[in-house]
Amino acid sequence: MKDDEIQWRFAKEKTPLAEILKQVGNLTVYGDVLDGRFRDRLKLDHQTGSLTITDIRMEHTGLYELETKSVMKSFFLNIIDEISMKEGDSVTLNSDLTEMKDDNVIQWRFGLENTLLAEINKQTDSMTVYDDVLDGRFINRLKLNNQTGSLTITDTRHEHAGLYELKSKSVMKSFFLNIIDEISMKEGDSVTINSDLTEIMDNKIQWRFRSENILIAEINKRADRITVYDDVLDGRFRDRLKLNNQTGSLTITNTTTQHAGAYELEINNEKKRFLLAVYDEISVKEGDSLTINSGRTEITAGEMFLWLYMNEITFIAGINPWVNNITVYDDVVDGRFRDRLKLDDQTGSLTIRNITTQHTGRYVFLTEKGPIIQLLKALSVSVYGK
Structure with a gap:
């Protein structure tokens, strides 16, 4: 409105990033603050007061505050690096530090449960890897760099896919690790997508064709029910799907290019992704x-x-x-x-x-x-x- 005043601030220091003083017709963007990390990246809408940050980087992660005469809002911007890899590969999640300070404390956490995987405390000169958490899925797979705080996961498996977070006094980073199995095929071939189970216990298993997000097969062991939905998607899977009732593996027979795409296996809320491609x-x-x-x-x-x-x-x-x-x-x-x-x-x-x-x-x-x-x-x- 005519007498509105708007200010955008960043992080704990409440550094001003942009402001509008409507009464005097003043619109200002402070792109050179904080070592210039926002230089040429801020755009302020003079009509609505909305703030756009372009070409975003990890250093822009943090708390943003908007204050007007009538409104105060806060946003926490979390930037996630997505990493895709094959099962069995090693991956290093970089802290982007060249050297840790004497008073620095670094923690690596995993998944929605925010499970602590590793930490370095420079003050007490201690470095600890908790690789026996979560049923031991990380045992002998975690390596922590005591100089930079970067975390390496070796011999990755599907159970290592998910969200990883690094927190310290000076750095906050998030990574999403996506493990994809790639399967190549020729038209007319049969393809089996393995569940990697030897036997289904009390599991609930679902297969989805992620290219359309459609459920195509499922096993509910408790209900003793096996179902194949091969009439979905105009019948492209009709008479082509076979579900192994012992392992949950899915076979697609007489494949065509229509069957190429992303598939997802969910076992008791844990997910695996596969990419089926005709090259x-x-x-x-x-x-x-x-x-x-x-x-x-x-x-x-x-x-x-x-x-x-x-x-x-x-x-x-x-x-x-x-x-x-x-x-x-x-x-x-x-x-x-x-x-x-x-x-x-x-x-x-x-x-x-x-x-x-x-x-x-x-x-x-x-x-x-x-x-x-x-x-x-x-x-x-x-x-x-x-």
């Missing part, structure tokens, strides 16, 4: 540019678009329409994609310039909208010499 094959001459078409003519509102290099199960590019953010992760995988990737912001198509034999491998294009994950493109690329 088109293409050969490219070394030094050429390759454009992998997304198959889309435009980006749909509300969908997350992700390109993965499946040889390492690593994100190499993505589009997040919620924050109008287009990102190329060209420093991953030893930097082999550095300065070579270009993402079309209109269609999501990906170009690899000056391609080399290092770029040989499998590429996948996924979209995610709420619980629905769709596989749009799967391409196996081979690169031959000049």
Whole structure:
């Protein structure tokens, strides 16, 4: 309104980030505060007073406060790094510290239960790893760097997927570890997706086709009931699903490209994800540019678009329409994609310039909208010499 005053502040220090004084027609953004971490990233809507932070980083995590004459609101911004990997790989969750201070205390916690996994207390010069928690799933798998506080998990399994949080006096970081089993197939093949159970006890098992978030099979041991829902999705699974009543493993027979996509197995509230893909094959001459078409003519509102290099199960590019953010992760995988990737912001198509034999491998294009994950493109690329 005409006499409104609005101020946005950040963190415990209550550092002013932006303000509007409507009476004098003044709108100010303080992007240079706090070592310039917000420089060129703040946008203040002069009509509503809403604050936008672009190209967000971990250092922007924290408490934000809005104060007006009539309203006081607080927001806690938590930024999560998503890491996807294959079962059996090792992963390091980096603290981004080069060295811990003498008074620093670091804790790593896991899951919705916020279970303590590891901690370093510099004041008492102690370092402890609690790898026997949660039924011992982390035993002999956790390594804590006593200089940086970074946490390494070795020989990962599906039970290690989930949310990890690092808390200290100076750092707060969150990671979501996503473990994906990739299964390649040819049209007409039969594919078995293993539950990794040897015998179902009192388990409740559900299989979902995440590309449409549809339940396709379930076992309820207590009710002694096994059900296959093969008539869903216009009958694409009809007479093709077989559920093993002893192990819960799911077999899909006579597969087609319609069956490609993301599958999710839930056993007593624990989830495993699988990506079933039919790869088109293409050969490219070394030094050429390759454009992998997304198959889309435009980006749909509300969908997350992700390109993965499946040889390492690593994100190499993505589009997040919620924050109008287009990102190329060209420093991953030893930097082999550095300065070579270009993402079309209109269609999501990906170009690899000056391609080399290092770029040989499998590429996948996924979209995610709420619980629905769709596989749009799967391409196996081979690169031959000049």
